[in-house]
Amino acid sequence: MDELNAQIRNCMYQYSRAIYRTIKDLIDPYADPEEQLEYRRAVLGACEETMERLATDPHYFANPDKTLFQDIRRYFPITQQAQVAWAVQEGVGAAVAFVQTQIEAGAFDGGVARCRATTRKGKPCQRTPLPERDYCPSHQHLEQSKVAA
Numbered sequence: 001m002d003e004l005n006a007q008i009r010n011c012m013y014q015y016s017r018a019i020y021r022t023i024k025d026l027i028d029p030y031a032d033p034e035e036q037l038e039y040r041r042a043v044l045g046a047c048e049e050t051m052e053r054l055a056t057d058p059h060y061f062a063n064p065d066k067t068l069f070q071d072i073r074r075y076f077p078i079t080q081q082a083q084v085a086w087a088v089q090e091g092v093g094a095a096v097a098f099v100q101t102q103i104e105a106g107a108f109d110g111g112v113a114r115c116r117a118t119t120r121k122g123k124p125c126q127r128t129p130l131p132e133r134d135y136c137p138s139h140q141h142l143e144q145s146k147v148a149a
Helices: 002-026 033-056 064-075 078-104 137-148
Strands: none
Touching: 002 033, 002 078, 033 064, 033 078, 064 078
16 A cells, blocks of 8 residues: 555655646746746745645645646746746646545545445445445445446
8 A cells, every 4th residue: 555655645745746847937027036936936835735635635625726827926927927827737737637536546534435425415435345346335326227238
């Protein structure tokens, strides 16, 4: 399990670096060189913190793209902020999609897979599926109808 966590953290690190590489040249060009270096470090730190939080607590991190953009927008001129927002949205969106596939595969929650069904209230079922199946005992009828169709 530790190997899987290390692999997920490495992937999240790569997403963090990809976002940073995309936006680093857009940092305020009118700032002093020392200040620009400080801005770059702050942007890199914010990217890494966002990806780290997404990797460690994906269920309780709403709108990571908006959070990251709010954290870093002050380091960019107003003329570049739309491009930065787009780059952040795309990069974080890809990371969220990756995390979602890992959740569905059971990599989070201690490696326990979850049932693919939803409850009457529209929330995901929290039960463990049957071995070699996608659904728990309560929702196994959904898998049978899926096979019949």
